[in-house]
Amino acid sequence: MADNISSAERSGSVSSAEPSGSVSLLAVFPDLMPAADALDQLRALGLSDDHMNVISGIPVTEAMLGRPSQWTNVPLLAAGGSILGFLAGAFLVFATPNLYPVPIQVGRQAFVPGPPTVVVLFELTMLGMLLSTFLGVFLDSYFPNYRPMEYVKEISDGKIAIFFICPEESRDKFTKAMTALGAEKVEVAEVEHL
Amino acid sequence: MAGYNKKEEHAHAKAELHTHGEEHFREKHLMLDPLPRGQMNDMVMESMMEKPTWRYWLVFATLSVIVAYCLFYKWGVLIMYGQGEAGVMRPDYWGIFLVNTVFWIGISHAGTFISAILRVFRAEFRRPFTRAAELMTTFGLVQAGFSIFMHLGRVWLAYWLMPYANQRMLWPNLHSPLTWDLLAITTYLLSSTMYLFLPLIPDVAMARDRSTGWRKNFYKILALGFRGTEGEWTHLRNAMNIFAFAIIPVMFSVHTIVSWDFAAATRPGWSSTIFGPYFIVGALHSGMGAAAIVLAVIRATMKHMKYFIRGEHFDAIGKLMLIISMAWAYFFFNDYMVQWYGGDKWTQQLLHFHEAGPMGWMWFGMLICNIAVPWAILWNAKWRATPWLIATVGIVINVGMWFERYIIIPVSVTINRMPFTWRLYEPGIEIPMGIGTLALFILLYMAASKLIPLIPVWEVQEGQMAHEFKKFGRETVISVSELE
Amino acid sequence: MIRPEEIKMSTEETGKWGMVIDQDICTGCQACVAACAMENNISFVGEVDSGYGRSMHWIRIERFWEGEYPEVKMTAQQPMMCQQCGHAPCEPVCPAFATVHSQAEQLNLQVYNRCVGTRYCGNNCPYQVRAFNWRAYKRPEPLSNQFNPDVTVRRMGVMEKCTFCIQRIHKAQDTAKSEGREVVDGEFTTACAQACPATAIVFGRVDHPESLVSQLGQRANGVKHLEELGTLPHVTYFKGG
Numbered sequence: 001m002a003d004n005i006s007s008a009e010r011s012g013s014v015s016s017a018e019p020s021g022s023v024s025l026l027a028v029f030p031d032l033m034p035a036a037d038a039l040d041q042l043r044a045l046g047l048s049d050d051h052m053n054v055i056s057g058i059p060v061t062e063a064m065l066g067r068p069s070q071w072t073n074v075p076l077l078a079a080g081g082s083i084l085g086f087l088a089g090a091f092l093v094f095a096t097p098n099l100y101p102v103p104i105q106v107g108r109q110a111f112v113p114g115p116p117t118v119v120v121l122f123e124l125t126m127l128g129m130l131l132s133t134f135l136g137v138f139l140d141s142y143f144p145n146y147r148p149m150e151y152v153k154e155i156s157d158g159k160i161a162i163f164f165i166c167p168e169e170s171r172d173k174f175t176k177a178m179t180a181l182g183a184e185k186v187e188v189a190e191v192e193h194l
Numbered sequence: 195m196a197g198y199n200k201k202e203e204h205a206h207a208k209a210e211l212h213t214h215g216e217e218h219f220r221e222k223h224l225m226l227d228p229l230p231r232g233q234m235n236d237m238v239m240e241s242m243m244e245k246p247t248w249r250y251w252l253v254f255a256t257l258s259v260i261v262a263y264c265l266f267y268k269w270g271v272l273i274m275y276g277q278g279e280a281g282v283m284r285p286d287y288w289g290i291f292l293v294n295t296v297f298w299i300g301i302s303h304a305g306t307f308i309s310a311i312l313r314v315f316r317a318e319f320r321r322p323f324t325r326a327a328e329l330m331t332t333f334g335l336v337q338a339g340f341s342i343f344m345h346l347g348r349v350w351l352a353y354w355l356m357p358y359a360n361q362r363m364l365w366p367n368l369h370s371p372l373t374w375d376l377l378a379i380t381t382y383l384l385s386s387t388m389y390l391f392l393p394l395i396p397d398v399a400m401a402r403d404r405s406t407g408w409r410k411n412f413y414k415i416l417a418l419g420f421r422g423t424e425g426e427w428t429h430l431r432n433a434m435n436i437f438a439f440a441i442i443p444v445m446f447s448v449h450t451i452v453s454w455d456f457a458a459a460t461r462p463g464w465s466s467t468i469f470g471p472y473f474i475v476g477a478l479h480s481g482m483g484a485a486a487i488v489l490a491v492i493r494a495t496m497k498h499m500k501y502f503i504r505g506e507h508f509d510a511i512g513k514l515m516l517i518i519s520m521a522w523a524y525f526f527f528n529d530y531m532v533q534w535y536g537g538d539k540w541t542q543q544l545l546h547f548h549e550a551g552p553m554g555w556m557w558f559g560m561l562i563c564n565i566a567v568p569w570a571i572l573w574n575a576k577w578r579a580t581p582w583l584i585a586t587v588g589i590v591i592n593v594g595m596w597f598e599r600y601i602i603i604p605v606s607v608t609i610n611r612m613p614f615t616w617r618l619y620e621p622g623i624e625i626p627m628g629i630g631t632l633a634l635f636i637l638l639y640m641a642a643s644k645l646i647p648l649i650p651v652w653e654v655q656e657g658q659m660a661h662e663f664k665k666f667g668r669e670t671v672i673s674v675s676e677l678e
Numbered sequence: 679m680i681r682p683e684e685i686k687m688s689t690e691e692t693g694k695w696g697m698v699i700d701q702d703i704c705t706g707c708q709a710c711v712a713a714c715a716m717e718n719n720i721s722f723v724g725e726v727d728s729g730y731g732r733s734m735h736w737i738r739i740e741r742f743w744e745g746e747y748p749e750v751k752m753t754a755q756q757p758m759m760c761q762q763c764g765h766a767p768c769e770p771v772c773p774a775f776a777t778v779h780s781q782a783e784q785l786n787l788q789v790y791n792r793c794v795g796t797r798y799c800g801n802n803c804p805y806q807v808r809a810f811n812w813r814a815y816k817r818p819e820p821l822s823n824q825f826n827p828d829v830t831v832r833r834m835g836v837m838e839k840c841t842f843c844i845q846r847i848h849k850a851q852d853t854a855k856s857e858g859r860e861v862v863d864g865e866f867t868t869a870c871a872q873a874c875p876a877t878a879i880v881f882g883r884v885d886h887p888e889s890l891v892s893q894l895g896q897r898a899n900g901v902k903h904l905e906e907l908g909t910l911p912h913v914t915y916f917k918g919g
Contacts, residue, residue, distance in 0.1 A: 053423055053424060054423070054424050055421050055422045055423050055424075056422050056427070057231060057396070057400070057422055057652060057655075058231075058652050058655050058656050058659070059427040059430070059431050059652075059656065060427075061677070062424060062428075064677075067424065070424050070425055070428040072425075072428045072429050072432050073429075074429050074432040074433050074436065075432060075436065078436050092357055092365065092368060093368055096357075096365040096368075099363060099365070100363070102781060104367075104775055104778050105769075105778065105779040105781065106367065106369050106766075106769035106770040106772075106775070106777075106778055106779060107369070107765055107766055107767060107768075107769040107770040107779075108764075108765040108908075109369050109770050113368075113369055113770075116368050116369050116374065117368075119374045119377075119378075119447075119451065120368055120373075120374065120377060122443075122447060123374070123377040123378050123381050123444075123447065124377065124381075126381055126385070126440060126443065126444050126447075127377075127380070127381040127384065127385070129436075129440055130381070130384070130385045130388060130436075130437060130440055130441070130444075131384065131388075133388075133433045133436045133437060133440075134388040134391075134392070134433065136429070136433065137392065137429045137430060137433045138418075140425070140429040141418075141420075141425060141426045141429050141430075142419075143418035143419060143420070144415075144418040144419055145418065145419030146414070146415075146419055147419070149419065149421055150421075151421050153403040153404070155421065155422050156235065156396075156399055156400035156403045156404075156422070157230075157231050157232035157235055157400075158230065158231025158232065158655060194399075194402060194403075194414060194417070194419060194421070275813060275814075276811070276812055276813040276814060276834045276835060277795070277810070277812050277813075277835065278727065278732065278812035278813035282797070282812070283727075283730050283731035283732045283812070284731045284732070284800070284806055284808075284809070284810075285731070285806050286731075287797040287798075287800040287801045287810065288797065288801060345796070345797075346794055346795050346796060346835075347793070347794065347795015347796070347797065347810065347811070347834070347835030347836060347837070348793070348794050348795045348834075348835035348836065349794075349795075351794050352794060354774050354792070354794055355773050355774060355794060364775065364792070366773055366774065366775070367770070367772055367773050367774065367775045369770040369771070370770060370771050370772055370773040370798065371771065371798075372771070372773035372796055372798055373773045376773070455798070458771070459767075459771070459798075459801055459802045460767045460802055460804050460907060461801065461802075607801065610804070610806055611804050611805075611904055612740075612758070612804070612805060612806045613742075614738070614740035614741075614742070614756075614758075615731070615806045617730070617731045620730075
């Protein structure tokens with residue numbers, strides 16, 4: 001759901017992703033333990049993991065907060081990119097010498113020489129892998145995303161924010177529960193330009 | 195005294211020792227001296243956005259003039275009047291341009307070593323200066339790229355070396371080490387720029403949150419809308435892990451391929467099988483020295499950097515410099531001993547020319563700068579933790595390594611198997627152009643220090659979270675948790 | 679389109695065009711150098727550049743001596759030009775394929791139009807016979823009228839070297855073909871061999887046993903310079919005979 005939030009916002013209609021009559025709140029915690037407790041409490045109050053997201057200034061692993069593991073496509077894209085790179089290298093090494101009307105002979109080396117083949121294939125495989133890893137981050141995180149998003153500046157100061165969607169009528173209950181566990185502030189998540 | 199006895203005194207003293215021990219650790223080690231993240235953010239932003247002094251502008255202006263004249267104007271002269279402006283001739287078809295290329299690629303390797311290899315080995319001391327090191331890599335590769343293009347006879351046709359479908363149906367020659375060079379350096383340049391950018395994203399997001407005006411727009415665009423959601427961190431961390439592991443073989447392959455420009459040739463002194471690892475260790479040698487210089491300058495000139503970059507970091511870099519210097523001496527001796535022993539008459543002439551010829555002073559200077567000076571100074575822990583001293587050793591090592599590449603390229607190439615052609619290389623326009631690349635490197639660094647946060651604060655905080663004091667019996671030790 | 683299997687690799691070739699140079703009768707007069715320069719439109723480099731190792735001559739006479747003054751003894755002169763190696767070290771290292779092996783003539787070709795000027799070939803030639811256009815050398819008037827129209831004029835930034843006067847080879851082959859015959863040995867020769875007053879340079883087909891160059895090549899004291907490098911040069915030298 002971590003990315004579902006952003007995709008919902010990208011389509012411009014935040015409310016269509018939530019049942020009508022619900023509100024999205026942002027609770028800011030100063031430290032790891034209160035945030036982990038808060039997530040347990042939210043689960044106890046009936047929210048599913050899908051309706052919660054953690055936004056933080058340092059990479060807290062999902063395990064530290066008791067969250068389900070986040071799926072990422074980046075390794076798959078890296079593997080795919082390395083295959084593409086390999087194929088590009090294979091084209092250069094195996095196909096291009098045969099594209100000439102008379103194969104070009106240089107020195108005593110075979111037309112498809114052994115060691116240079118290894119070098120070229122290696123370099124282009126690595127290039128493919130790293131380029132696609134980089135692009136994978138962009139694709140998976142929907143970067144660049146300059147639309148207004150839910151965010152508070154305190155997050156980059158090291159706070160851990162929990163973004164959750166709860167029914168409108170139990171808003172006070174949730175707010176009290178978060179504050180009791182140590183939230184510095186609980187507010188309606190405003191979409192703002194970052 | 196009533197109530198006062200030996201046991202209490204002992205316990206009291208031990209309590210003092212305990213707190214004094216922790217305080218001592220805190221002072222020495224950044225990872226044990228955490229500050230609130232907001233405060234660290236403040237410090238980094240302040241050091242970046244601090245209004246530049248007149249000294250900064252003076253240096254900036256001087257460097258700009260040097261770059262404009264020595265690099266761009268002189269390059270124009272070179273293109274206009276040909277390679278004859280440089281000092282190259284028969285038999286020294288390659289000169290200082292190639293020396294500078296190898297030199298700058300060498301410096302760039304230390305950046306990758308610090309940000310990738312030290313990350314893979316979980317050396318926590320790397321945390322505050324990985325970005326400073328990666329900037330060295332990127333800017334160093336820019337200078338290397340310039341230097342290699344400078345040596346081309348018809349540089350306006352350099353695109354012929356790229357593999358692209360063209361009307362003449364020609365592809366580059368994959369047998370040539372120069373083509374491997376092109377592929378390897380392109381891969382390395384792109385990879386290290388991407389590897390510089392990925393950990394930068396959370397920090398420019400922080401900068402975006404804390405700035406206004408044109409800076410805010412600039413950081414907003416760079417930050418790509420990063421917020422720090424679970425998904426974003428997962429993708430980022432995953433990608434950074436892949437990069438850290440993958441860029442290490444790329445780094446090794448790049449300088450090995452550069453060394454094969456020489457090792458694959460048939461020249462005496464060049465056709466040496468040890469060039470691959472020899473050049474890699476040489477690259478790390480000069481690069482670590484450059485890293486020490488960069489860190490010392492940053493620490494001395496930028497606000498709050500004394501909190502982030504401490505004696506312990508110079509101590510660690512100093513240890514690395516010493517080990518790498520020993521490794522370099524090992525490889526140098528390997529190369530030298532095997533050539534000396536072999537008895538091939540051309541190689542004997544070459545070795546004699548190295549030591550006793552007109553550039554003998556450079557050969558001895560290389561050994562003194564690369565071996566004698568580091569070994570004399572870097573064994574002392576107190577000296578290692580002194581920034582200006584390590585930076586000076588870094589400068590000496592870089593001079594020595596430049597000498598080493600000069601000996602390998604223009605000096606070695608003087609002695610070939612046709613004695614009628616032997617002639618000594620005399621540098622021409624390469625000298626001002628080389629100075630221009632150095633000025634551009636410093637200039638780019640100065641600009642970057644004012645534009646992007648130099649310290650990866652989120653990584654520093656992550657490290658500080660992982661460090662704690664632990665009692666082992668009576669002793670207080672530092673304990674590092676593996677958070678990933 | 680020719681398939682790779684149809685190409686005779688240089689390991690199997692005996693060489694087609696070759697030379698024999700008798701160092702004992704070479705007088706060092708440099709007529710060959712002058713003739714080559716005139717035939718192949720070689721630039722005048724000037725005294726300063728020439729003294730610094732930038733002469734553009736495709737053939738040079740190497741002079742050596744033994745002993746200290748005043749007991750100096752001249753040794754044999756050594757004309758050195760591109761050896762048209764069967765296994766040329768200059769060929770694999772050019773990233774732009776500007777120097778390749780000719781299947782038809784079994785010579786080492788230099789493609790001026792493709793050269794980007796990396797000069798790796800120059801470094802890798804063990805005989806150091808490659809000349810680079812370090813500057814845009816101008817032909818002073820009226821010498822510009824002397825250009826040989828059969829040969830390209832190279833521009834700045836391009837590598838060049840001896841081609842065994844390939845323009846003469848092709849001209850002779852074209853003439854012979856139009857007359858429906860093979861090229862006769864001695865019908866044409868390279869500029870350097872033509873100019874040599876001592877007939878120290880002999881050029882011809884080394885794969886035809888009846889040609890003069892093959893017969894001379896049978897002599898016992900023929901050496902190929904730097905043979906131990908495995909370059910398979912096509913020039914045989916006689917010395918100390």
